[in-house]
Amino acid sequence: MFEVRIHGRGGQGVVTAAELLSHAFFADGRHAQAFPSFGSERTGAPVVAFCRMSDTPIRVREPVVTPDALVVQDSTLLHQVDVFGGLKPGGFVLINSTRTVGQLGLEEMEDGRCQILTIPATVIAREHIGRPMPNLVLLGGLAAFTGLIHLPALLEAVRQHFPGSLGDKNVAAATAAYDLVLSLRPTTAGEHTKESAGAHSA
């Protein structure tokens, strides 16, 4: 079981990100379960969504309490919500920020207990999509970061959800984030992804 928790704010596409991640896993023949933390939806309010992936049917219905990977779509949440709660040792943390992990005051997270990375997802989104929607950009980054999400399956899920030019723009943005993370972490599991992603598209 691989469990992802996505933190963001209402209007940032947190729930859509979890849903599309589950579609990407499903397209790869995995079992996947995506669901939001349910609240009264308000723009700007903290939102959490979850995605589980497994090779066997997923029965559990509790929220993801010990995530293998965390995506933080809005770094201001770091001061508002316990985003790191329950993170598994060695887990992945991907934060949307133009600042470095150290500049965010999280250097103590770099002591090996987790793998932590920031990418300027909103900047990438503005550049490719023309809107500050970091959700799918971060998924592209997560694919390279973890090596557990096949990029072609993710991009296909994005195209299915957003037909036409909006889909193309999001695909370009997610691909840019994927390439950026690979360049930042040339020795991570990302290489495995690249290889299997190639096999997947072939």
Place this chain on the structure above:
Amino acid sequence: MLTQLEGSMAVARAVAACRPHVICAYPISPQTHIVEGLSAIVKSGELPGCEYVNVESEFAAMSVAIGASAAGARSYTATASQGLLFMVEAVYNASGLGLPIVMTVANRAIGAPINIWNDHTDAMSQRDSGWIQLYAETNQEAADLHVQAFKIAEELSLPVMVCMDGFILTHAVEQVDVPEVDQVARFLPPFEPRQVLDPDQPVSIGAMVGPEAFTEVRYLAHERQMQALDVIPRVAEEFRAVFGRDSGGLVRGYRLEDAETVVIALGSVLGTIKDVIDERRERGEKIGALGITSFRPFPLDAVREALGAAKRFVCLEKAFSVGIGGIVASHVRMAMSASPIANYTIVAGLGGRPILKSSLHAAFDQAVADELPALTFLDLDHGLVDRELARTRAGRRSGPAAENILRDLGAVRAGSR
């Protein structure tokens, strides 16, 4: 076709595959995406001959379903929570008249206090309404149960409520083998109403019945539910023959072989319970689970047989009867009345509180040692409760309890009265 989709959309497509003639719904909260999905399907032209009626309230939704069903139309609606309560008078009329309407209840809590989240209080409030009640464990089963519900309803001329956990199932995106139109056509015969409003052969439906026959008419309602105890498992068998998978039926056991402790529950929490049971079985504990799919009619014999030689049962319930406790537990005790065994009620998941595996383990640890209180509220914050009780003892004008507790939690500003 095996598809990754939201539970509500899976149900919308399953209902559409049953080719309903009338779908009516009140499209605001507490409503689900199910009727939104169905309205899109009807508008797309995929359901020729189906009328989608946007009504002005849940009371109107059930009233339109009653009128449509009485005119011989296969009728469907969906609601939840306060919406279900608002239609209650018509809910009883639908069953009293013997009209085979199918309704989804996307289970949610009932206010006050206002709460939009999942529990079973809404459907449980209608357990005596005369409707058949089926509870889905997964989105696959939710989709499948709707297909079975039309067959059960129309054969018995009784309405069926398909209960699925609001949010936990309705908003979860997972894979579902969505029932297809051609498969459903092989399984579900055309609706042949037992009674129909037809100008060529006029009848009236809904007579006033006095003391001379009211008992007999009501007895027949019970008799039809007893017939459902045979029809429901048979329909599940017929479903398996066409669709190739197990869905529905009266009850479903999990690792009951040699089980000394049996955890009984309804709905999606069974998935979490099964994971917990696997972990405990690995430690050598003799524990299993029993899912109750049909809560009305309640399968006393099937429950008794499933419990077999168990030493104790634990009912995990997402609703309770204020003033007495467990609802499902009292039914199971009735099933076991000839040979009573130790039993415990755990009330959990009220108003959307997550039911955690860790909490279940802790409660089951106590249950297998016969140290669990007879009635336990899972993860109850005793400190919060005690503080409010202290306030009510301290003075007369202690104020509204819900607001006091939120203030204790820091969820609302201190002193903001």
